[in-house]
Amino acid sequence: MTDTPTTAPANTPPPTTTNPPPLDRAFYTWSTFFSILTNTAPPAHRTAYFLAKDTLNEARDCARCEESKAFLFAYSPVIRFLKHNIDLLDGSGSAQATISTSNVFCRRCGPDGNASGGFDPETGIKLCANEFRNRGHLEDTLAHEMVHAYDHLRFKLDPYDLRHAACMEIRASTLSGECRWAREFFTRGQWGVTRQLQECVRRRAVLSVRNRPACKGEAQAEAVVDEVWGGCFGDTRPFDEIYR
Template identity: 30%
Template sequence: MTFIDYSNEEKSSATKEEKDTTSSKLPEDASKWGYDMYPDRKGASSKSEKPSRSVTDYLTGRGRDHLDKIRCERNVYKCVKESPLVKLMMGALKSSGCGIDIRRHIACEECASNVSGGYDPIMNQVIVCHNTVKSEGMVQGVLTHELIHMFDYCQNDLDFKNLEHLACTEIRAANLGHCSFMSAWINGDASIFNIKEMHQNCVKSKALSSVMAARSGISKMEAINAIEKVFPKCYPDLEPIGRRLRRNSYDMYKAYEEGYYYGYDIP
C-alpha cells in the first residue's frame, strides 16, 4: 500500500538525495490518501489525541504497544540481516542510488486494524504495522511489498497522485511478492479450469484491494479500469526480483543469487 506523493512541481526539481529530505507536510485531506489508517503519520499532535491508558489497561494487555513495537523492530532487523528478498531489495535500491538506513527508512508503528504496512513517499519511509504484523514471515512480506514501492519511486519516478501510477506499482508488488497458486486458490482466484490465468487474477485482486485502501476517494470501477489499463505493461515488469515467486520453493534464494548478475550491491 502507498500514500500520497508531493506535487509534480516539487518532484521535478528533486534529486534522489533530496527526496529523502523533502518536507513532511501532509496533504490537506489526509484521509483521502490513506493517512487516517496510520495515526502516527499525522505528526506529534496526534499522539495527544490517543486515549490515555489506565493501570487496568496495562494489566489486561492493552498497554503492550511498546512490546509489540520492540518485537516488530527485532523482526525487521532479522529480515534485513537474513531474508534473501529483503537483502535483494535493499541491494537493488542501493545500486539505484537510494540506499536504506533502517533507522531512518523503516518504522514500526501502530496502524488501523485492516492494514499491515505502507510506504510513505513524503517521508520516504516504509511502515510495518506492529499491532497487526506479528511474525517474522509477515514482516518479510510487508517489507518486500513496500520496498517494491520504494524502488519504483526511486527508479521510475512515480507520481502517486496519478491513479495509473498507483495501480502499476500495486500490480508489481502483488506480482512479485504475494501471488502463488496456493494464495490464489485461497483467495478464490484459481480453479482447475483457469490455471493459466490464476496468477493474473490473483495479482489483479490484490492490486485492487491495495488501490482501494490507499485511495478512498475513488470508486471500485475507477480502480478496476486503472488496473486493466496498465496491466499489460506493468505485469511483465519483474525488476528487481526477476521472477515470480512460488510458495514453498527456492525461488527467493535463486532471485537473491541472480541479483549479483544484475550488479546489485547486495549485503
C-alpha cells in the same frame, strides 16, 4: 497494500496512525473477544476492543517487529536482494535513496486493519507492528514496500496518478510474495487453483486504486488496472522472474 504517501519532514519517523487514548479495559474482556469470534459484537465494540488490545501490547509488538526487521535485513534473500538493487539506483547515500533498518519504522497503527505498512518517499517505510501474524507476514509487507521504494527511485512515479498507482500495486503484489498460492490459501480463504496469482494481484490493485482520493469508484479502479495490466504484471525488475 501501501498507504497513500503523506507529507512529512525528511528523515523523520512517520507518526503513529492514532494518538494512544487512555486505555479503556471495559471492552478488553473475554466476553467481548468471544462476541467478536461469533460475529455478534457491535462494530463499535470490535473497534474499541482491538484499539485497547493494541495499545496495551504496543511495546511488545514493536519490539517483536524490530527484532524481525533486523533479522530480515541480515538473512532474508528477498529483502537483501531488494536492498542491494535499491542501493544501486543512487550512489549518493542519501536517506531518500536507500532503504535500511534506519528508515524502516515499526509503529502501532489504527485498528481498521486496512494496511500493514506504507512507503513515504520522504521518510521511508512504516510497518504496522500490531498487524503482523508472524515474521513471514512482515517479510511480505516489507518486500511490498521496498518494491514501491525501488519503483519510486527507478521510474519516478507519481503515486497520485491512478495509472501509476495501479502499476505500483500490481508490481508490488506480484514480486513481494504476498500473492503466492500458500499465502492466499491458508490466510485469506482464496481456494482457487488456476490463475490464482493473477486474481490476487488484480484484486489487491483494484482495492488500492479504489481507495485513492482521485478514484470515482469500483468501475474506474477496474478500468485503470485493466489499462496498465499487461505491461506492469510482466515487468519483474529488478528480478529476472517472479521470485516467490
